[in-house]
Amino acid sequence: MIADRLGVSVTTVARAINGSPKTSAGMAERVNRVAEELGYVRNMEGVKLRTGRTYVLAALLKFPSDTEIGDPTLLGLLQGIHQRCRDTDYSVRTIIAPETGEDTIELERLVKGRGCDGVVLDHTSLQDRRVKYLLEAGMPFITFGRTELFSPHAFFDVDNEFAAWQGTSELIRRGHRNIALLDGPEAYTYVRQRMTGYRRALAEAGLSYREELVRNLDPQADAARLAAAELVRTTGVDGIVCVNDVVLMGARRGVRDAAPERFKNFGFSVRSGTNLGDYLETRPVTSYFSRIDAGWSLADMLIRRIEGQPVEELQKLVRTELR
Amino acid sequence: MIADRLGVSVTTVARAINGSPKTSAGMAERVNRVAEELGYVRNMEGVKLRTGRTYVLAALLKFPSDTEIGDPTLLGLLQGIHQRCRDTDYSVRTIIAPETGEDTIELERLVKGRGCDGVVLDHTSLQDRRVKYLLEAGMPFITFGRTELFSPHAFFDVDNEFAAWQGTSELIRRGHRNIALLDGPEAYTYVRQRMTGYRRALAEAGLSYREELVRNLDPQADAARLAAAELVRTTGVDGIVCVNDVVLMGARRGVRDAAPERFKNFGFSVRSGTNLGDYLETRPVTSYFSRIDAGWSLADMLIRRIEGQPVEELQKLVRTELR
Numbered sequence: 001m002i003a004d005r006l007g008v009s010v011t012t013v014a015r016a017i018n019g020s021p022k023t024s025a026g027m028a029e030r031v032n033r034v035a036e037e038l039g040y041v042r043n044m045e046g047v048k049l050r051t052g053r054t055y056v057l058a059a060l061l062k063f064p065s066d067t068e069i070g071d072p073t074l075l076g077l078l079q080g081i082h083q084r085c086r087d088t089d090y091s092v093r094t095i096i097a098p099e100t101g102e103d104t105i106e107l108e109r110l111v112k113g114r115g116c117d118g119v120v121l122d123h124t125s126l127q128d129r130r131v132k133y134l135l136e137a138g139m140p141f142i143t144f145g146r147t148e149l150f151s152p153h154a155f156f157d158v159d160n161e162f163a164a165w166q167g168t169s170e171l172i173r174r175g176h177r178n179i180a181l182l183d184g185p186e187a188y189t190y191v192r193q194r195m196t197g198y199r200r201a202l203a204e205a206g207l208s209y210r211e212e213l214v215r216n217l218d219p220q221a222d223a224a225r226l227a228a229a230e231l232v233r234t235t236g237v238d239g240i241v242c243v244n245d246v247v248l249m250g251a252r253r254g255v256r257d258a259a260p261e262r263f264k265n266f267g268f269s270v271r272s273g274t275n276l277g278d279y280l281e282t283r284p285v286t287s288y289f290s291r292i293d294a295g296w297s298l299a300d301m302l303i304r305r306i307e308g309q310p311v312e313e314l315q316k317l318v319r320t321e322l323r
Numbered sequence: 324m325i326a327d328r329l330g331v332s333v334t335t336v337a338r339a340i341n342g343s344p345k346t347s348a349g350m351a352e353r354v355n356r357v358a359e360e361l362g363y364v365r366n367m368e369g370v371k372l373r374t375g376r377t378y379v380l381a382a383l384l385k386f387p388s389d390t391e392i393g394d395p396t397l398l399g400l401l402q403g404i405h406q407r408c409r410d411t412d413y414s415v416r417t418i419i420a421p422e423t424g425e426d427t428i429e430l431e432r433l434v435k436g437r438g439c440d441g442v443v444l445d446h447t448s449l450q451d452r453r454v455k456y457l458l459e460a461g462m463p464f465i466t467f468g469r470t471e472l473f474s475p476h477a478f479f480d481v482d483n484e485f486a487a488w489q490g491t492s493e494l495i496r497r498g499h500r501n502i503a504l505l506d507g508p509e510a511y512t513y514v515r516q517r518m519t520g521y522r523r524a525l526a527e528a529g530l531s532y533r534e535e536l537v538r539n540l541d542p543q544a545d546a547a548r549l550a551a552a553e554l555v556r557t558t559g560v561d562g563i564v565c566v567n568d569v570v571l572m573g574a575r576r577g578v579r580d581a582a583p584e585r586f587k588n589f590g591f592s593v594r595s596g597t598n599l600g601d602y603l604e605t606r607p608v609t610s611y612f613s614r615i616d617a618g619w620s621l622a623d624m625l626i627r628r629i630e631g632q633p634v635e636e637l638q639k640l641v642r643t644e645l646r
Contacts (some may be wrong), residue, residue: 028351058354063398063402063405064398064402074398075386075387075397075398078401078417079386079387079419082386082417082418082419088421091416091418091438092416092417093414093416094401094405094413094415094417095414096402096405096406096409105468115414128458194557221598221601221602221643249599252600253601253602256604259600260352276572278572278576279544279548279572279575279576281604
């Protein structure tokens, strides 16, 4: 239609729209003016064919199980990723990561089916098979969390050891002495780091580490509720360090289930990226880092990785603040 | 590579992989076996070029504002949409809807840039401009919520009038008499329907409708907190009907801010698609419909719409259950 209107060839118009140096300034202006009049929108499919790129960022994220509150931190992460991509050519394809282990099936589909230009991974493990696969496949990616692999890769992480140390230390400062830890499965890097931070805070305060006060569980509300109730019934626990918002909600409920009279003076700390704590009856000690900011950084660093920035410059560790 | 391995032409292999009737059963089997050995994955970009389809579902959803708890119901919706698309050729592209009004810019980009095969819209209004645009553009879509347009379109909705009636009636049954309503902006269809249900429940119980007990607000925790505190300070309110989980969290906090001594006997009801209520100190009256099921149905009906099912068969209204 643009070519018809201007009485020139389709090739001439195509050259102008794609910014070819063969186009004169006058022709470029005429083509763009008519394109605007006709409501032309750049066809991303055409751009993709020409550049061999998909302009898709894949976010392979673990979702909470069906029956739960729904982890508000995951939503923040997604929101941040989307905010970074807004008004860019990139769109976001979210993929629910398989519940079990480090399945690479989804990633193989993405890589072989050319489904994206880069990948965001969360729930990283020490020797993460998915990371190994992406390194080998040469697909740009960034992990939310670190690994112990020899090959460097882009990552963004909240200092988990520090966050757990911070939350535990603050509970100790407030007079709690029998502090439990409700955390995720030990396979994840962040859980190992958190357990180190928890032990360090206890040691610094001269408190002994008691294995029976540590629970590694699927970090969901119902599991946390049962674990907290059992801890209250079987130990002299007076405070709980919680790995996330839903574990906090479950732990609070579990303490009330087992010993409502102890709830009022019970201490809770949580690593959170939301302001949920402001709305609870008793405010938990909160180690805060915005999940929206985390998502934004992950997408930003991934785009820079796709565009060629070296991985060594794309490794960022941030600290939680006490709230 | 497959052709080389079998010593046949590339055309023969392509035919076999695309299920051409010109391929013999023996050849199809040989090609598929070698394809599997070589780790061949169907190139969706090729499929898209051949079919002229994108195999992308766009979900244009309103996200909560930055500073809030993060609405867990939205996560459930996304999770349901993804669960339906899992193990299909469809991928999901989530787009954050603009905060303001019924902007069609994002939709025009999608339609003109051929960014998707169909759209999920939420937060529908009575004369929704986005719906009008999509009807005119001939783009398949489904709304979460109804409109008052005469042109039929696919929708999935929770019976909002019923849900508000149900929550209000149950608070009345429990002895509350001065029941406020904290709801969204009146522009949305679902809010109109909820206000009707609330008034009907009051009328059935012989209670008079008092305009000062109704607040239409941005349904977020902080706004709800302020509104609830003000209601408690200025009226004899003894119960609040809340439009969603975050408004419930805010309202509970607001009541405690203004009159902690009244909190214990205060009544709350909420329309919810999560089990958040199970984890609070006092259990709210809950009108429940799973957000995951809602998301699943939206994606399922949209796919059927894309595949040609008439809109009249793709209109579904479900009811909340009291929990």
